[in-house]
Amino acid sequence: MVNILVCYFSKSGTTENMAQELINGIKESDSDVTGELKKVHEVDVQDLKVYDGLILGSPTYYGLPSAEIKKFIDESIVHHGKLEWMVGGAFTSSANPAGGNETALMAILESLLIHGMIIKGMPKGDHYGPVVIGEPDERESKQCRFYGKWMADLTDRVSKWNLKK
Amino acid sequence: MVNILVCYFSKSGTTENMAQELINGIKESDSDVTGELKKVHEVDVQDLKVYDGLILGSPTYYGLPSAEIKKFIDESIVHHGKLEWMVGGAFTSSANPAGGNETALMAILESLLIHGMIIKGMPKGDHYGPVVIGEPDERESKQCRFYGKWMADLTDRVSKWNLKK
Amino acid sequence: MVNILVCYFSKSGTTENMAQELINGIKESDSDVTGELKKVHEVDVQDLKVYDGLILGSPTYYGLPSAEIKKFIDESIVHHGKLEWMVGGAFTSSANPAGGNETALMAILESLLIHGMIIKGMPKGDHYGPVVIGEPDERESKQCRFYGKWMADLTDRVSKWNLKK
Amino acid sequence: MVNILVCYFSKSGTTENMAQELINGIKESDSDVTGELKKVHEVDVQDLKVYDGLILGSPTYYGLPSAEIKKFIDESIVHHGKLEWMVGGAFTSSANPAGGNETALMAILESLLIHGMIIKGMPKGDHYGPVVIGEPDERESKQCRFYGKWMADLTDRVSKWNLKK
Numbered sequence: 001m002v003n004i005l006v007c008y009f010s011k012s013g014t015t016e017n018m019a020q021e022l023i024n025g026i027k028e029s030d031s032d033v034t035g036e037l038k039k040v041h042e043v044d045v046q047d048l049k050v051y052d053g054l055i056l057g058s059p060t061y062y063g064l065p066s067a068e069i070k071k072f073i074d075e076s077i078v079h080h081g082k083l084e085w086m087v088g089g090a091f092t093s094s095a096n097p098a099g100g101n102e103t104a105l106m107a108i109l110e111s112l113l114i115h116g117m118i119i120k121g122m123p124k125g126d127h128y129g130p131v132v133i134g135e136p137d138e139r140e141s142k143q144c145r146f147y148g149k150w151m152a153d154l155t156d157r158v159s160k161w162n163l164k165k
Numbered sequence: 166m167v168n169i170l171v172c173y174f175s176k177s178g179t180t181e182n183m184a185q186e187l188i189n190g191i192k193e194s195d196s197d198v199t200g201e202l203k204k205v206h207e208v209d210v211q212d213l214k215v216y217d218g219l220i221l222g223s224p225t226y227y228g229l230p231s232a233e234i235k236k237f238i239d240e241s242i243v244h245h246g247k248l249e250w251m252v253g254g255a256f257t258s259s260a261n262p263a264g265g266n267e268t269a270l271m272a273i274l275e276s277l278l279i280h281g282m283i284i285k286g287m288p289k290g291d292h293y294g295p296v297v298i299g300e301p302d303e304r305e306s307k308q309c310r311f312y313g314k315w316m317a318d319l320t321d322r323v324s325k326w327n328l329k330k
Numbered sequence: 331m332v333n334i335l336v337c338y339f340s341k342s343g344t345t346e347n348m349a350q351e352l353i354n355g356i357k358e359s360d361s362d363v364t365g366e367l368k369k370v371h372e373v374d375v376q377d378l379k380v381y382d383g384l385i386l387g388s389p390t391y392y393g394l395p396s397a398e399i400k401k402f403i404d405e406s407i408v409h410h411g412k413l414e415w416m417v418g419g420a421f422t423s424s425a426n427p428a429g430g431n432e433t434a435l436m437a438i439l440e441s442l443l444i445h446g447m448i449i450k451g452m453p454k455g456d457h458y459g460p461v462v463i464g465e466p467d468e469r470e471s472k473q474c475r476f477y478g479k480w481m482a483d484l485t486d487r488v489s490k491w492n493l494k495k
Numbered sequence: 496m497v498n499i500l501v502c503y504f505s506k507s508g509t510t511e512n513m514a515q516e517l518i519n520g521i522k523e524s525d526s527d528v529t530g531e532l533k534k535v536h537e538v539d540v541q542d543l544k545v546y547d548g549l550i551l552g553s554p555t556y557y558g559l560p561s562a563e564i565k566k567f568i569d570e571s572i573v574h575h576g577k578l579e580w581m582v583g584g585a586f587t588s589s590a591n592p593a594g595g596n597e598t599a600l601m602a603i604l605e606s607l608l609i610h611g612m613i614i615k616g617m618p619k620g621d622h623y624g625p626v627v628i629g630e631p632d633e634r635e636s637k638q639c640r641f642y643g644k645w646m647a648d649l650t651d652r653v654s655k656w657n658l659k660k
Contacts, residue, residue: 061403061404061407062403062404062406062407062440062441062444062445063292063437063440063441063443063444064394064400064403064437064440064441065400066400066404067397067400067401067403067404070391070394070395070396070397070400071397071401073391073392073394073397074391074392074396074397076392077391077392080618081618081619083618084618085615096290096291096292097262097263097291097296097298098262098266098267098270098290098291098292098293098295098296099291099292100267100292100293100440100444101263101267102263102265102266102267102268103267103268103271103293103437103440105263106268106601106605107393107394107433107437110392110393110394110430110433110601110616110623111392111393111394112616113393113614113615113616113617113622113623114392114393114430114616114618114622115392115616115618116615116616116617116618117615117616118613118614118615118649119608119613119614119615119616120580120608120611120612120613120614121605121607121608121609121610121611121612121614122608122611123575123576123578123579123609123610123611124576125261125263126261126262126263126264127228127261127263127264127265127608127609128263128265128268128605128608130263131262131263133262154613157653157656158652161652161655161656226568226569226572227568227569227571227572227605227606227609227610228602228605228606228608228609229559229565229568229602229605229606230565231565231569232562232565232566232568232569235559235560235561235562235565235566236562236566238556238557238559238562239556239557239561239562241557242556242557245453246453246454248453249453250450265605265609268602268605271436271440272558272559272598272602275436275451275458275557275558275559275595275598276557276558276559277451278449278450278451278452278457278458278558279451279453279457279557279558279595280451280453280557281450281451281452281453282450282451283448283449283450283484284443284448284449284450285415285443285446285447285448285449286440286442286443286444286445286446286447286449287443287446288410288411288413288414288444288445288446289411292443292444293440293443319448322488322491323487325491326487326490326491393622426620426621426622427592427593427621427626427628428592428596428597428600428620428621428622428623428625428626429621429622430597430622430623431593431597432593432595432596432597432598433597433598433601433623435593436598455591455593456591456592456593456594457558457591457593457594457595458593458595458598460593461592461593463592
């Protein structure tokens with residue numbers, strides 16, 4: 001069973017809504033990948049290695065993910081080197097356009113790259129990962145679902161490689 | 166005379182409009198700083214050292230400034246170490262929100278930091294520098310004028326330090 | 331009295347050594363600026379506004395500052411908009427060259443820019459702020475002292491502007 | 496036939512040496528992937544779509560890839576949306592540690608993400624891609640060969656997915 005963890009921190013509920021739309025996107029994909037939705041506080045970092053993909057979401061706080069998400073990343077060091085070839089992704093909510101959301105996404109993605117993960121950008125829409133500005137509108141919700149679908153597809157392929165190894 | 170060069174590359178005219186609004190903002194400031202508006206092809210890189218501030222603008226091409234702006238930055242190496250304590254700034258236009266505009270601004274700002282320049286962020290609105298998405302709306306034009314005013318203010322102060330040295 | 335807070339998180343002691351060298355550099359400067367050295371846990375975020383400069387240091391954890399430093403940044407939101415025109419800076423220690431140290435520095439600097447702070451790069455050596463790889467060698471210690479001196483100089487000038495306002 | 500283009504700009508020869516080591520690494524891999532070595536001026540951007548992977552190398556100029564590499568990236572817009580699912584990578588040479596090399600790598604990788612490419616980080620050594628500081632030493636040459644091998648492996652797998660589609 002191929003499984004993606006969608007792990008997020010949310011205060012106002014916007015990032016949580018995005019996470020839910022990502023899960024919807026994973027369900028809509030043609031692959032048989034499943035998505036698990038968890039608040040960052042609910043995840044035992046020890047369990048990380050059972051997943052084939054990890055998508056981290058956070059509000060944009062000072063151009064970066066929240067301290068809660070960073071703490072989770074720091075604690076993931078117990079698996080260093082063992083999460084290589086997992087698929088990684090990021091999403092964020094932000095008060096303003098040009099309000100630090102791209103740097104927040106890149107910060108998450110940089111940390112996942114250091115784990116040796118595989119990431120992928122998008123030629124259309126939000127290039128580095130889904131971003132919601134203020135309240136999510138229809139374009140943004142679609143972007144989240146699309147990202148979920150596309151992450152499911154990527155993870156399915158990657159995990160099938162891994163099975164062949 | 167304190168002087169800021171607003172140097173830009175523009176194809177569709179959007180970045181040029183932003184540059185013009187920046188100049189308007191410089192004029193509206195209380196300081197007696199002047200702004201000079203030039204397309205990047207019109208600037209002789211040799212003249213860079215006569216300015217007290219340098220604001221570079223570009224459309225966002227693949228999350229970065231255009232090659233024309235990068236060429237100008239590369240050629241500025243003839244002044245390396247001599248542009249320290251100048252004020253630097255950046256602005257960009259972009260097709261989409263989350264379309265690479267923040268990474269384009271940070272790319273320009275990183276290159277100016279390597280010259281030893283002084284930069285400043287904004288606690289309100291576009292944090293790293295003005296961004297226009299699609300056609301400039303009133304909020305965005307205001308953001309450009311505000312940035313121009315604020316850059317004039319910063320450059321005025323910095324150049325007065327330098328006179329005292 | 332012009333005062334810079336050098337605030338750091340350190341586990342192995344390397345970042346603490348860097349912080350101490352920064353304080354030495356501040357003392358060696360010609361200006362009468364003073365530096366205060368504090369572990370991040372010792373700083374009451376409420377006191378932040380009494381300082382004229384803030385230099386944040388952290389080990390590089392997954393290409394970013396540690397969660398402890400990020401928590402401090404998140405909590406500084408109580409002052410949002412009121413720390414504008416302060417001087418900001420960053421330093422980091424890292425296990426490897428190309429080990430995420432520049433992205434860690436830029437992450438800190440981005441958050442300070444969002445507060446509206448003034449930052450400055452260096453045309454020689456470590457461009458975005460001091461970096462120690464492994465144990466600090468003489469070049470790196472010098473870089474820290476130099477950065478301290480230069481931050482004292484910048485903060486002195488900026489705070490004298492502010493007095494004139 | 497699975498084929499990776501290693502495309503570079505080099506002035507002093509260091510980046511060229513790195514490119515050659517990458518090709519050696521591709522040859523050493525267990526997969527039957529081939530690597531093609533080309534100076535950026537020799538590549539007809541129209542031909543890009545025949546490759547399964549693209550690794551771009553540049554000296555670090557002001558914390559970013561050179562204008563020549565950026566021009567190539569800008570011209571690649573003729574294929575926008577059609578290079579999705581290609582594998583992308585980056586390498587750079589730099590005068591100093593903490594001399595802008597990580598931001599140069601991230602700049603290249605950001606542009607490849609915007610094409611929708613797949614990238615991967617490394618849990619050991621140079622996390623975002625190989626970096627040479629000054630003249631290449633043995634650790635750095637090894638890092639380049641290792642990156643080449645690993646990119647061959649990734650591209651082989653990705654292109655086999657694509658065949659199955």
